[in-house]
Amino acid sequence: MQVIHHIAALRAALAGQRDIVFVPTMGGLHEGHVSLVTAAVNTGGPVVASVFVNRLQFAPAEDFSRYPRSLDRDIDLLAAAGCDFLFAPSEQELYPEPQVFKVQPPSELANILEGSTRPDFFTGVCTVVLKLLSIVMPSKAVFGKKDYQQLLIIRAMVRQLALPIEIIAADTVRDQHGLALSSRNSYLSDAERLQGAQLHRLLQEIAASVRAGEMDWREIEAHAIAALVGLGFKPDYVAIRRRSDLMAATVGEPLVVLAAATLGSTRLIDNLEI
Numbered sequence: 001m002q003v004i005h006h007i008a009a010l011r012a013a014l015a016g017q018r019d020i021v022f023v024p025t026m027g028g029l030h031e032g033h034v035s036l037v038t039a040a041v042n043t044g045g046p047v048v049a050s051v052f053v054n055r056l057q058f059a060p061a062e063d064f065s066r067y068p069r070s071l072d073r074d075i076d077l078l079a080a081a082g083c084d085f086l087f088a089p090s091e092q093e094l095y096p097e098p099q100v101f102k103v104q105p106p107s108e109l110a111n112i113l114e115g116s117t118r119p120d121f122f123t124g125v126c127t128v129v130l131k132l133l134s135i136v137m138p139s140k141a142v143f144g145k146k147d148y149q150q151l152l153i154i155r156a157m158v159r160q161l162a163l164p165i166e167i168i169a170a171d172t173v174r175d176q177h178g179l180a181l182s183s184r185n186s187y188l189s190d191a192e193r194l195q196g197a198q199l200h201r202l203l204q205e206i207a208a209s210v211r212a213g214e215m216d217w218r219e220i221e222a223h224a225i226a227a228l229v230g231l232g233f234k235p236d237y238v239a240i241r242r243r244s245d246l247m248a249a250t251v252g253e254p255l256v257v258l259a260a261a262t263l264g265s266t267r268l269i270d271n272l273e274i
Contacts, residue, residue, distance in 0.1 A: 001079040003086045010087050019045030022138035027051040028068030028183030029077045032173040036142045037081040039170045048136050049078050050087040057124030068183045102127045105153050114149050117236050146172040146180050148271040180270045187266040198231050203272040206257045210274050233261035
């Protein structure tokens with residue numbers, strides 16, 4: 001695997017490559033990221049991964065400075081998974097001047113759920129993803145379903161900007177107790193990891209209730225929020241939504257239930273398609 005830190009060097013290395021598959025990450029890699037690389041490798045094209053902690057998607061009070069950074073370990077994991085190129089730029093390389101041109105996603109999708117508590121988050125995500133896509137020029141890119149709202153926004157951006165890129169969605173990877181893998185799980189104690197798995201179990205209960213025909217989804221959401229409080233979480237939201245655009249859903253449409261809650265000092269997100 002070639003490890004490349006500069007845009008010009010990456011473009012030179014990729015010159016003439018066809019059917020490139022891209023896996024963008026912020027590092028702190030785990031088996032969930034490895035599954036994204038595996039999905040990319042299985043397409044048969046050359047695989048490019050990136051490691052870059054994107055300041056633009058962090059609010060001033062968030063954890064940019066302490067976000068997990070483990071480049072040496074990330075390199076080992078990516079190489080073992082079959083990645084061909086790693087792009088690991090410095091902040092100066094990717095943002096050599098203030099990034100005043102930004103991608104503003106539509107408010108109806110970006111200002112709900114995650115966006116309701118992180119108002120500039122998806123602007124930062126879309127800006128860096130579009131910039132990375134313009135550098136790598138892949139034909140496919142792989143994103144995980146754990147960040148469900150992000151996946152929908154990236155898909156919409158690629159579609160509306162007519163980018164010739166197929167977005168591949170990879171299933172969420174969980175630990176043995178059901179906790180969705182995340183780089184931020186490194187903040188959790190062993191006891192909190194066990195406690196955190198209760199978020200997924202609650203989503204499973206909600207999905208079972210909806211499948212059983214329970215119709216008062218607002219009541220289900222309110223009960224779930226109260227249950228999370230009782231379990232020691234500080235919930236931001238629990239929401240049953242339409243899969244296609246995360247708007248309010250009606251009976252018979254494909255659904256997803258999404259949740260975000262803080263446990264100790266760590267914010268967890270999860271979702272489950274119904």
